[in-house]
Amino acid sequence: GQQVMQIPQYQHVQEGEDFTTYCNSSTTLSNIQWYKQRPGGHPVFLIQLVKSGEVKKQKRLTFQFGEAKKNSSLHITATQTTDVGTYFCAGVNTNAGKSTFGDGTTLTVKP
């Protein structure tokens, strides 16, 4: 079945440093979604990428979808303590109508 891998598993940064998490799928995706889960909270949808090579920005967050639609990345510029949490990518196979989540990258930020 479809597998979605995410690296790194953990990332510790100093406030102000940049952060990137990478997501790779074993199969070509229809689209990819990114979620953020704060400690003790539930996943919250951030964004969806649909087109090959697509790049979207949300303030300090930049999301990219690979040309082959099998990989994606999330980059945070100048991290803040509010960025703390686990970031999950989720690959979507439209035929199945369901999302397969990556393992997540847990970000901690030292003030």
Next chain:
Amino acid sequence: SAVISQKPSRDICQRGTSLTIQCQVDSQVTMMFWYRQQPGQSLTLIATANQGSEATYESGFVIDKFPISRPNLTFSTLTVSNMSPEDSSIYLCSVSRDPNTGELFFGEGSRLTVL
């Protein structure tokens, strides 16, 4: 967005017992899903709750262990049957309003501890 209410929010259960988790959505939704998230782990899809018919289970999950009901477009239940400590986890109800985009909204989750 969608407002999703799950209960119980947490429970401590004895081995061998069963517990039913309820999920109520503030408006009709097409797709409802049940996920499991073990401590420090990712989200694993248990099943898709289908309105008026049997749920569609993912590999490794069976109806006898995780019976699911979905009597209408706003409500679903997940039962964890004959629980063992390995079932200790957070169970999350999730909905998608648009089957084309697949954007998911999650409930707060039900944290189960099995002793």
